Amino acid sequence: MGLPYVIRRSIVYFLSLFGGLLINFLAPRLVPGNPLQTRLMELQRMGVRAGGQEFIEKYMKIFGLDQPLHVQFINYLSSVIHGNLGVSITRFPTEVREVIALHFPWTLGLLYFSYFACFFLGVLLGALVGWKSSKMRNAVFMLFIVLSQMQYYTVAMSLLYLFAFLFPVFPTGSAYSLGITFESIFHQIVDIAWHAVLPALSIILIGVGGWTLAARGLMVSIKGEDYLMLAKAKGLSERRRFLYYGLKNTLLPQITDLAITMGFVATGSILVEVIFRYPGMGYVLYRAITALDYPLIQGIALMYVFGVTTAGFIVDLMYPLIDPRVRHE
Amino acid sequence: MSLEEPGLLKVEDLRVYYKTRSNPVRAVDGVSFSIKQGEILGIVGESGCGKSTLANAVLRLIEPPAYINGGQVFFKDLNLLNIDEEKLNKIRWKEISLIPQSAMNALNPVMKIYHQIKEVITDKKIKFSDKEIKEKSEEIMKRLMLPSYILNAYPCQLSGGMRQRALLLLSFILNPNLVIADEPTSAVDVVTQRKILEFLDMQRKDFGTSIILITHDIAIVAEVADRIMVMYAGKTLEMGDVTKIFENPLHPYTKTLMESIPILGVKREVIGLSGLPPDLRNPPTGCRFNPRCRYSRSTDICKLKEPELRYVENNHLVACHMYS
């Protein structure tokens, strides 16, 4: 660990971002056809009378489409850096960044809560099973392993069916009840939490299994280590041995994996949001795809790429600070 | 096998076996010894003779597939094998501590040395302030010639020799009555070896700590031990005062051990021991050392009957048919 590691991670990180931006930029431009021409034809088909070639050229100048490709790219990069992601077509004239700002907190809340719940629950369960196996622990372990093989849509749809339709305990979607005035902030919070249960559960049920499996394997190998035997010789209670000698050594090495699996969970959360109509960025993305709102699609996709890679980058940089073994190699 | 002088620790006919698919491995097969306060007992034997298993058994650290098949371990009138885990935990480390064989991995890698020390102190409900803990640690560290910065370090930042000495610090910080040191000098250089041996001697002199020193290196034992016990294939072959045994080794195995030490200035052939230790799943009938014994041709009682550990003179016992 040290400078070469940081440099390497930084290169990968910036290349990822750059790649995302590049694809964002190139994708619509590589498709044959002039978007203005297409739009014009659509308008004409709807009976709107619009101008001809000079009209197109005028608008091309306005949108900067007459410049060479690399100039356009630089313009694009600079506008992105300044936070300007364009204007949404379906919510014209609302800017993309406003739409994102509106829905971003929902995704953030759902995703981060569920993801970290997965991690801690999963590692704890795996550590417990690895430390001492019992019929109950093994059964729960197998349950989550099987669940982890399911897909997000299957679990989300099943949960929706079972607990929002068949036994209507939870609402069928949205993040909060509409058209209801609440008695207090507390009631509002409870309402939001109540709406978040099924979506969060969808993510958690699938995610726990992977962490559990890895944590169990790690704990089993740690149990054979000398320092654990000495901990028993020191007369330390089982609770202390499990937490400070077993769990701590199981938890730390797995933090790096957080970065790797974040992408998978983020994309899964999009599906979960769609199924529950949870008003996070994923659901808005889905609606934007249906409506072909390209600026919005690209803006949200860019946010996801940025979010996932940055979070991973931060974890990669922070990990040496947390694990002393890695720090002092 | 009863031995007089109750002393501090008394092990009676301890048997520790390992479960296998066939017969169990009889790693420790009826070993008895005792140790007084302020005494250093050296347990000597080759690899696989059961010394480490014995050490772990005293503190009831035996894990499956090993199991205790019989015997008692008396510590100040308490049978350590019978009392419940809670009581045993109070004794562990505070009255009896253990220095394990390999220090490389015996310290918790994610805790600073200082915290590991504080942990054992707090666990035994001893109320020392941070300042007191530091002072006590530094007293011992001085004796071990450990620099003060190790307290704030993680184990991975220390060299092998430092880790071994840090373990010693940890083992002695609660000033236990008995310390079981399992090969404390095997993995370190000769200079560190000397420091460790001197330290053990000092602890015994100044605090009256009893030490069970387990090693395969008989030369170390000659330096610091008061009594030694020679183990082979899970059994005790010879036991007694160190001077008596060195001057007059009785058991053929002990004789070979003594003869294998090169002496400066004396040119002589170094005689080794042919053959291998027996398979402890099916130990030979009679004396376990018999297959490799140079005197075995003269008597065949050695093949039939196991020799008992008997007194030959004051403070000198041997298990060999030549002396019964």
Added chain:
Amino acid sequence: MINKNSHLKRLLVKAALIKNTLLVVKGNLYIFSGLCLLVCIILFAVLGMYIIPFDPVKIGSVPMDLPPSSKHLLGTDSLGRDLFAQLCFGTLTSLQIGFLAGIIGFLIALMVAFFGGYHGGKLDGILTILTEVFLTTPTLIILIIIAAVVERIEIPTMALIIAAFAWAWPAKTMRAQVLSLKEKGFIYLSRLSGLNSLEIIMKHMIPNILPFLGSYFAVVVSAAMISEVGLEVLGLGPRHTITLGIMLYWAMMHAAVTRNLIWWWLPPCIMLFLIFFSLFLFQRGLDVIANPRLRGE
């Protein structure tokens, strides 16, 4: 005379190898059951297509929202299409795309891993960084960007796009394998004996890690199918056709879950689960062969 003998010997060795491989495959329960399950699924779908006379794609070909009956085994959807026909056709199409993308992605990974890992140096450095970039970027998102703008997605295009991002993980793992293989004695010998790199790779390296390669291939196909279904559920699948993911897309569009049209959304979910499960079994079996330590579990 000599030529004929050595030719015969080579045939015998090949036969022994094949026999050996077959024995291992047969003997290994996981691989066998995984393959069996997959074959059963395919047979089921093909059979279904032959038996059921309804068109899975044409809207309005049958009455809408009918519950399961003897005529429509799984009922019909809100667009007037038979669901059982959709299931069979969709399974085959999904598998088509998944395997196509998987094969392409796997071949890319193979090339990256071997040429990078074997030759080392600058090429390897660049390829490794490239692999890591593709690994850290969330693939589905990028796929969404691309798929959203490609107006008419057809099956080959979709497979290509998916493959373009599915190669990263196996490339990384295979490269690690190549690096450790490179150090092995027999590789060193073959280099000394003057074989060129391609021959060494093809004749000596690959045959020795076949179980690993098989396992990675199953993983790639799984990953490709996950991406594929992900895109389709969001509405970015191939047009005018039916896949399992597209079935789910339409089901969601028409709120099938809350309208209690369980026969619409549940069968594709189950079918997808079975496909992933069979791939998992297959991959696990190969893992066990490749890594004998796991056999004890």
